[in-house]
Amino acid sequence: MKITEYTRDQIKQLVQDGICPVQTLRDYEVLCQLQNGEKITNVAMDNNLCRDQVRRIRNKYMPR
Numbered sequence: 001m002k003i004t005e006y007t008r009d010q011i012k013q014l015v016q017d018g019i020c021p022v023q024t025l026r027d028y029e030v031l032c033q034l035q036n037g038e039k040i041t042n043v044a045m046d047n048n049l050c051r052d053q054v055r056r057i058r059n060k061y062m063p064r
Helices: 006-018 025-034 040-046 051-062
Strands: none
Touching: 006 051, 025 040, 025 051, 040 051
C-alpha cells in the first residue's frame, strides 16, 4: 500500500503510535502536493525545504 493511499489522520495516528517516524507526515503532505500537480519549487517553498529534499522524498516513495 502506498503512503498516499492513507488519509492524513491515519498517518498522524501511525506517527503517534510510534509505528512511523515523525517525518512521515511531512513526506505525506509533500507527496500529496506533488500528485496534485504542484511544481517542485512551490512544494519546497511551502514546506520550507530545498528542491533536492523534495526530489529525494519523491524518489523515495515514487520511484520511476
